[in-house]
Amino acid sequence: MKVLVINCGSSSLKYQLIDSVTEEMEAKGLCERIGIDGRLTHQTTGKDKYVVESPMPDHKAAMKLVMEALLDADHGVIGSTDEIGAIGHRVLHGGPTLTTPMLVDQHVKDVIRDCFDLGPLHNPANLMGIEACEDAMPGKPNVVVFDTTFGMAMEEKAYLYAIPYEYYEKYGVRRYGFHGTSHMFVSREAIKFGGLKPDAKVIVCHLGNGASISASIGGKCVDTSMGLTPLEGLIMGTRSGDVDPAVVQYICNKEHRDVNDVLNILNKKSGMLGMSGVSSDFRDVEAARQEGSHRSEVALEAFRYRVAKYIGAYTAAMNGVDAIAFTAGVGENDKNARKLICDYLGYLGVVIDDEANNVRGKNAVISAPESKVKVMLIPTNEELAIARETVALAQ
Ligand code: AMP
Secondary structure (H helix, E strand, O other): OEEEEEEEOOOOEEEEEEEOOOOOEEEEEEEEOOOOOOEEEEEEOOOOEEEEEOOOOOHHHHHHHHHHHHHOOOOOOOOOHHHEEEEEEEEOOOOOOOOOOEEOOHHHHHHHHHOOOOOOOOHHHHHHHHHHHHHHOOOOOEEEEEOOOHHHHOOHHHHOOOOOHHHHHHHOOOOOOOOHHHHHHHHHHHHHHOOOOOOOEEEEEEEOOOEEEEEEEOOEEEEEOOOOOOOOOOOOOOOOOOOOOHHHHHHHHHHOOOHHHHHHHHHHOOHHHHHHOOOOOHHHHHHHHHOOOHHHHHHHHHHHHHHHHHHHHHHHHHOOOOEEEEEHHHHHHOHHHHHHHHHHHHHHOOOEOOOOOOOOOOOEEOEOOOOOOEEEEOOOOHHHHHHHHHHHHHO
């Protein structure tokens, strides 16, 4: 079966067509500037990129162009939409009730809408993507895979905030965790690739522009660093991660701003960008460090220090760790970051093999044979994980 995987943002629509038997990607593309003007970049595997500049007033118009690109005689990959067996959608927030991947029906769409205030940037776009696909391919099964699913396995002691219980009961205020599809994929892949026992204790470090870390046993989440929203946890490109909530009130008072302004600052102007004053991109911050920027050096050190602290906490939470897996932009490409984070972990008996660590973007064991914990690089593949879940439900 061919599965079309869709990932919608507020003004973008990313897609991949995946053959579920070979698990190969057959085509991929991106619609940008939806609602502004519109550009589609499409690539069928093995062929040149194909760019269409065309008005895209909404996600439905974008989806129509995606179907035309997939069916195009020269640049496309399918002869008819009948070849697409199902569509899988990445959805940010399933709230407290949608805890597993689901076949889309009216109830599922209603709950995604009910969660708009939990995922104000993503859930409305995700729903538009689903409705655009229902329009473009009536009758095909649509499956939603939530970024929150993995974290829903956490126990109460890990997911409850120590605030009045009524806010959990009334509004679902709890820790959900995000990047769940990535953590699920990488933790399972680490067990398989690392030849670990099925109930292995694995810590996954998803280190990219958005960054999060998870602890899981046998692929089941014990804890993960993001919370009610993707703001909690590690230092990220523009997000602060953990801060004392009193910081919000203090800045509000000092700068005469309201809570929404300060939350916007914590989401969009903090993290590596705020600390370094240079950029949210780790490569730019590293370049500035090499030119002598002290703030950039501290930002990079603080990022690694926080990852190492969480690894320690998660090792305690699981009473041990069998493997640590690095993934996402920094985790897959930056050997120095991996090495410097692991330098904190001597007490766990972690030993990195510098030669093995000189690797990018492919499954690899980067620890030395004598290391007490297996350290791995496992590239994430959220689209493939969504395609697998979609096939399981659509068949
Ligand atoms: P992601 O959000 O997973 O796409 O990751 C994006 C981040 O990965 C950006 O901040 C990049 O600077 C960072 N990144 C990508 N390649 C490298 C590299 N070779 N060294 C350091 N950081 C990298």
